[in-house]
Amino acid sequence: MSLKYEVKSNEKLGRYLVAAKDLKPGERILSDQPFVLGPNSDTSLVCFNCYLPLISKFLVCKNCAVAPICPGEGCTDQFAKWHSQQECNFFRNLKLNKGTNPMTLVQNVGSLLVLRAILKRDFNHQEWQLFMELETHLDRRRESDVWDFYDNTVKFIQSLGLLENGQNKDLVQKICAAIDVNSFEVRGPPIPAIGCAEVLRGLYLRAALLAHDCIANTHVSINDRNELVCHASCDIKRGDPIYYNYTDPLKGTSLRQQHLMIGKYFKCTCARCSDITELGTYMSSAICPQCKTGYISKNASVWICNSCGKETEPSVIEHKIQCCVEKLEVINKKDEKDLEEYIRNVLLVLAPNHYLLLDAKQRLAGVLRDTINREPRPTKKLMRRKIELCREILPVLEVLSPGICRTKAITLYELHATTVQLAKKMFDAREISGSTFVDELLIAEKHLKRSLEMLVIEPGNSPEGELCAKALEEYRALKLTLAKVIDGIHAQGKTYESESVSENVPLHPEVD
Numbered sequence: 001m002s003l004k005y006e007v008k009s010n011e012k013l014g015r016y017l018v019a020a021k022d023l024k025p026g027e028r029i030l031s032d033q034p035f036v037l038g039p040n041s042d043t044s045l046v047c048f049n050c051y052l053p054l055i056s057k058f059l060v061c062k063n064c065a066v067a068p069i070c071p072g073e074g075c076t077d078q079f080a081k082w083h084s085q086q087e088c089n090f091f092r093n094l095k096l097n098k099g100t101n102p103m104t105l106v107q108n109v110g111s112l113l114v115l116r117a118i119l120k121r122d123f124n125h126q127e128w129q130l131f132m133e134l135e136t137h138l139d140r141r142r143e144s145d146v147w148d149f150y151d152n153t154v155k156f157i158q159s160l161g162l163l164e165n166g167q168n169k170d171l172v173q174k175i176c177a178a179i180d181v182n183s184f185e186v187r188g189p190p191i192p193a194i195g196c197a198e199v200l201r202g203l204y205l206r207a208a209l210l211a212h213d214c215i216a217n218t219h220v221s222i223n224d225r226n227e228l229v230c231h232a233s234c235d236i237k238r239g240d241p242i243y244y245n246y247t248d249p250l251k252g253t254s255l256r257q258q259h260l261m262i263g264k265y266f267k268c269t270c271a272r273c274s275d276i277t278e279l280g281t282y283m284s285s286a287i288c289p290q291c292k293t294g295y296i297s298k299n300a301s302v303w304i305c306n307s308c309g310k311e312t313e314p315s316v317i318e319h320k321i322q323c324c325v326e327k328l329e330v331i332n333k334k335d336e337k338d339l340e341e342y343i344r345n346v347l348l349v350l351a352p353n354h355y356l357l358l359d360a361k362q363r364l365a366g367v368l369r370d371t372i373n374r375e376p377r378p379t380k381k382l383m384r385r386k387i388e389l390c391r392e393i394l395p396v397l398e399v400l401s402p403g404i405c406r407t408k409a410i411t412l413y414e415l416h417a418t419t420v421q422l423a424k425k426m427f428d429a430r431e432i433s434g435s436t437f438v439d440e441l442l443i444a445e446k447h448l449k450r451s452l453e454m455l456v457i458e459p460g461n462s463p464e465g466e467l468c469a470k471a472l473e474e475y476r477a478l479k480l481t482l483a484k485v486i487d488g489i490h491a492q493g494k495t496y497e498s499e500s501v502s503e504n505v506p507l508h509p510e511v512d
């Protein structure tokens with residue numbers, strides 16, 4: 001199969017990938033196995049073989065008698081194994097020749113990824129060369145705190161005798177930098193019965209060449225076996241750069257730029273970063289304190305209103321926004337009332353799609369989902385509110401993550417689920433006719449279909465892949481319910497006629 005991408009290089013981006021042919025949304029561009037994968041520098045202890053967190057006890061590998069591994073039955077077959085034969089032999093020699101004991105590795109688990117990368121030098125020379133060619137921004141790091149932060153890792157690697165005569169410590173700093181600048185977050189194996197997992201970092205030599213844009217044209221997923229797959233999220237024309245978003249698209253420009261500058265050492269100049277309205281979403285804007293109708297956005301150091309054109313003193317507005325940030329930090333983000341109150345108050349200060357409001361709305365939709373699924377008789381009011389929140393979030397996602405997007409797929413799935421639940425409740429209570437019920441089910445079907453179109457590219461063995469399987473079952477069930485309701489209408493001697501419920505008007509918006 002011919003490659004879907006080519007590697008190019010320019011002064012601004014360094015090396016980057018471009019489409020070698022026209023690419024369609026959902027088309028696979030590349031897949032990649034990790035060069036190295038491992039825990040973060042601040043992680044707690046994990047099994048050296050499968051990366052499952054080791055909470056209270058651990059065993060050591062029988063062969064090397066050094067590497068901490070899962071207790072009891074040992075690691076399950078489900079997850080990839082990282083304690084290779086070469087590493088095991090290396091540890092065994094350390095134990096025999098230097099008296100290295102398991103506690104040394106336990107205390108240095110944050111340096112394991114660097115250790116595993118340096119061991120590749122002797123066992124996979126070709127990949128090692130590619131790894132050494134990655135962008136590191138080493139000179140900029142030399143003057144920063146991060147250089148001192150990795151001093152312990154340098155000392156640890158040195159103590160293992162891995163730096164040959166004359167090889168300077170910069171090699172370790174370079175490995176740390178290559179990992180920081182180029183790695184992807186990877187979900188570690190979930191703890192059985194608890195479900196939560198460590199966040200790992202994986203370095204993928206081909207995917208590392210993807211350049212950044214705050215409006216990506218790709219969708220990246222990593223499956224349980226740690227394979228990374230990159231799909232086109234929208235149409236990409238031959239010769240166009242292939243972009244991945246290194247930051248969180250649901251954060252405002254200043255936070256995204258801060259993240260890119262600190263972690264990746266560049267100032268993003270993409271279309272979204274160059275537009276004070278963030279492509280018309282006003283995601284970092286506030287309500288103009290002067291005209292009270294327009295939105296003020298920051299242009300260089302000036303806050304200016306899009307309606308009355310007046311400027312607002314930066315310290316005044318920045319103080320207000322900071323209060324909203326701090327308030328969100330302290331409220332109980334699992335409490336419906338706290339979140340509702342926060343949204344109510346902050347709507348008086350910030351533009352309606354401000355990223356703080358979107359964050360609170362997403363959390364509230366999650367809380368409502370849990371309540372609706374838990375309660376035997378959830379109220380219509382709860383369901384309507386959840387539908388309203390999904391409808392408010394979706395248009396912003398359409399602008400910021402056009403095409404295939406994981407958050408959009410999940411939000412559409414949630415919107416479909418609650419639309420079905422609400423319509424069913426009202427139909428069972430004879431509050432709506434059979435035809436209105438069918439109309440609502442058809443709207444839900446449309447949302448579910450769009451969600452499925454995005455979820456189908458998720459790996460089967462990921463939470464999103466599992467959601468895809470569930471959504472498929474629900475799609476079949478929805479089709480059956482639709483047929484049954486239409487049959488019921490016919491059995492009454494009537495015909496189904498669309499009552500054309502507008503999608504934007506919540507069904508029967510009276511309060512319960």
Ligand SMILES: C[S@@+](CC[C@H](N)C(=O)[O-])C[C@H]1O[C@@H](n2cnc3c(N)ncnc32)[C@H](O)[C@@H]1O
Binds near residue numbers: 210268
């Ligand atoms: C993950 S690496 C990408 C591969 C890298 N260009 C190389 O040649 O090895 C990330 C680095 O690429 C550059 N880069 C990626 N996207 C960029 C962008 N939109 N603007 C400026 N630099 C970018 C920055 O130097 C960044 O630290």
